[in-house]
Amino acid sequence: MHENFDHIWNRKGTSCVKHDMMERDFGRNDLLPMWVADMDFAVPDCILDDLRRRLEHPILGYTFGGESYKEAVLQWLETRHAIRAMAEEIHYIPGIVAGIAFCLQALTREGEAVVVTTPIYPPFLNLPRHGHRELRCSPLRVRNGRFAIDFDDLEKRLQGARLLILSNPHNPGGTVWEADILRQIADLCDRHKITVISDEIHADLTLQGFHHTSYVTVSEKARNHSITFIAPSKTFNIAGLSSSVAYIPNPQLRKTFFDYIDGYELANGNIFAYIGAESAFRHGGPWLASLQKYLQENIDHAIEYLHRELPAVNVMRPEASFLLWMDFSALGLPHAELRRRFIHNAQVALNDGTAFGGTAYEGCFRMNVGCPRSLLDEGLQRIIRCLL
Numbered sequence: 001m002h003e004n005f006d007h008i009w010n011r012k013g014t015s016c017v018k019h020d021m022m023e024r025d026f027g028r029n030d031l032l033p034m035w036v037a038d039m040d041f042a043v044p045d046c047i048l049d050d051l052r053r054r055l056e057h058p059i060l061g062y063t064f065g066g067e068s069y070k071e072a073v074l075q076w077l078e079t080r081h082a083i084r085a086m087a088e089e090i091h092y093i094p095g096i097v098a099g100i101a102f103c104l105q106a107l108t109r110e111g112e113a114v115v116v117t118t119p120i121y122p123p124f125l126n127l128p129r130h131g132h133r134e135l136r137c138s139p140l141r142v143r144n145g146r147f148a149i150d151f152d153d154l155e156k157r158l159q160g161a162r163l164l165i166l167s168n169p170h171n172p173g174g175t176v177w178e179a180d181i182l183r184q185i186a187d188l189c190d191r192h193k194i195t196v197i198s199d200e201i202h203a204d205l206t207l208q209g210f211h212h213t214s215y216v217t218v219s220e221k222a223r224n225h226s227i228t229f230i231a232p233s234k235t236f237n238i239a240g241l242s243s244s245v246a247y248i249p250n251p252q253l254r255k256t257f258f259d260y261i262d263g264y265e266l267a268n269g270n271i272f273a274y275i276g277a278e279s280a281f282r283h284g285g286p287w288l289a290s291l292q293k294y295l296q297e298n299i300d301h302a303i304e305y306l307h308r309e310l311p312a313v314n315v316m317r318p319e320a321s322f323l324l325w326m327d328f329s330a331l332g333l334p335h336a337e338l339r340r341r342f343i344h345n346a347q348v349a350l351n352d353g354t355a356f357g358g359t360a361y362e363g364c365f366r367m368n369v370g371c372p373r374s375l376l377d378e379g380l381q382r383i384i385r386c387l388l
């Protein structure tokens with residue numbers, strides 16, 4: 001399996017955002033792409049085989065997610081996340097970002113408040129702003145090298161709000177929230193009558209030694225006020241198939257959300273989305289186990305390397321997924337200079353920390369280590385060289 005993950009695929013010219021869209025954000029296209037959160041690994045053979053098999057039929061008409069697709073999703077939810085869902089409680093959605101946008105439209109009005117914890121995956125900030133909702137950010141604290149929720153601050157921000165959008169596990173920190181933390185969030189949200197969107201897209205990439213808890217499972221309160229989003233897209237590197245799932249056990253909340261997406265026909269899906277997800281969930285387990293091992297080794301390697309060569313740089317150890325949140329501020333260089341050096345000296349594309357919550361994250365950058373080890377090494381060497 002390792003040989004597969006070590007293989008360097010040329011993705012240029014495939015219209016992939018990570019390799020072909022750098023000009024938009026960095027002003028040039030010749031960087032080593034360590035930004036957008038997909039991986040430079042070939043997807044599991046089972047998925048490619050099932051997609052190819054479908055292509056042997058020459059008609060690609062309107063398609064729905066049938067029994068077999070739903071069964072595969074339900075089984076994954078039960079075996080991997082201890083969620084016992086019924087078929088009518090889940091719904092295909094074309095993406096989790098789209099799902100969050102649908103929630104904003106279906107469950108809130110302009111001017112109503114939406115709470116997030118920062119730093120956070122940028123669409124959590126951009127969608128409420130775009131929709132003229134009041135965005136309230138509760139800054140996470142760093143305790144023992146990982147993110148922690150400031151419950152006093154969170155409670156203040158939840159007052160009178162409508163929604164909390166939670167990244168569970170957390171992007172960019174890779175923090176896996178423990179059950180008791182989630183239970184505390186559920187108690188607060190129950191008290192303040194908040195609907196919680198738990199975005200669990202990174203859950204299946206939880207690393208060894210950590211246990212992902214699905215928000216909906218922590219209490220009856222959580223079950224009653226939450227929408228859970230899961231997806232095979234990060235896990236199996238199939239983001240381009242646009243295949244995610246919403247799970248809502250509360251019948252009233254479910255009716256509101258499903259009526260909205262069905263009424264406007266926002267989530268009809270496509271042939272490859274259903275086939276890719278079903279194949280991943282049914283047959284992708286062994287591939288995923290090998291991937292997790294490779295990612296763990298990449299993470300260990302990158303952290304060790306950075307620690308040795310640039311001890312002043314603070315790297316948060318992820319407990320899930322393949323993203324490293326790095327704080328370079330102790331080097332004393334202005335943010336714009338760090339950015340300039342990464343782009344123009346190192347020629348490496350990293351995500352700019354300020355996109356995750358504004359100027360409080362100057363000095364921070366996010367690096368994607370979901371790539372062959374040799375490319376990771378190349379990136380690390382270039383970063384170190386441009387800072388010496």
Ligand SMILES: Cc1ncc(COP(=O)(O)O)c(C=O)c1O
Pocket residue numbers: 037094095096097098121167171199201202231233239244
């Ligand atoms: C926390 C989080 N949610 C959602 C997404 C994107 O989800 P989708 O492609 O299903 O819209 C990402 C991608 O990086 C992510 O990190």
